Amino acid sequence: MSGHKRDGRGMRIMDEMDEGRETSGEGGLTRRLQTELEIMQRHVLMLQTIKANEPIGIIRLAELLRHPQHKIRYSLRILEQEGLIRPSPEGAVTTEKVKEFLPQLEGVLREMETTVRKLRETLGYNPNMPP
Numbered sequence: 322m323s324g325h326k327r328d329g330r331g332m333r334i335m336d337e338m339d340e341g342r343e344t345s346g347e348g349g350l351t352r353r354l355q356t357e358l359e360i361m362q363r364h365v366l367m368l369q370t371i372k373a374n375e376p377i378g379i380i381r382l383a384e385l386l387r388h389p390q391h392k393i394r395y396s397l398r399i400l401e402q403e404g405l406i407r408p409s410p411e412g413a414v415t416t417e418k419v420k421e422f423l424p425q426l427e428g429v430l431r432e433m434e435t436t437v438r439k440l441r442e443t444l445g446y447n448p449n450m451p452p
Contacts, residue, residue, distance in 0.1 A: 363388065364400060367382065367386060367393070367396045368415070370385055371413050371415055375414040376409050379397070403418075405422055
C-alpha cells in the first residue's frame with residue numbers, strides 16, 4: 322500500500338499534501354473518483370468470488386480474478402476490516418454481514434445514479450439529445 326491514510330471504510334483520506342497532487346494536472350479530480358470506483362468494483366467482485374468459492378486462498382483468487390496478489394491482499398484486508406470476510410485455515414470465508422452489505426451497497430449505488438444524473442443536468446447534458 323502507498324502509505325495513504327484510510328478511513329474505516331477503506332476510503333483514502335486526503336491530507337493537505339494530497340490535495341494539490343490530486344487536483345493538479347489533467348483530470349486529477351475525475352481520476353480520483355474513477356480510481357475509487359474501480360477499487361470498489363474490485364472489492365465487490367472479490368467478495369462475490371469468495372462467496373461462490375469459499376473457502377478460497379489468495380493464489381486461487383488471483384487466478385480467478387486475474388489480479389496481482391498484492392491487490393488481492395489489499396482487498397482482502399479491506400473486506401476483513403469491514404467484517405465481510407474472515408480468514409480460516411483453508412482460506413477466506415464470508416460472514417453474515419454480507420447479507421446486509423449487498424442491499425446497502427445497492428441503495429448507495431441508486432443514490433449515486435441520482436447524483437450523477439443531477440451533475441449531468443448541471444453540465445447541460447440532455448439525455449434526449451445525441452452526444
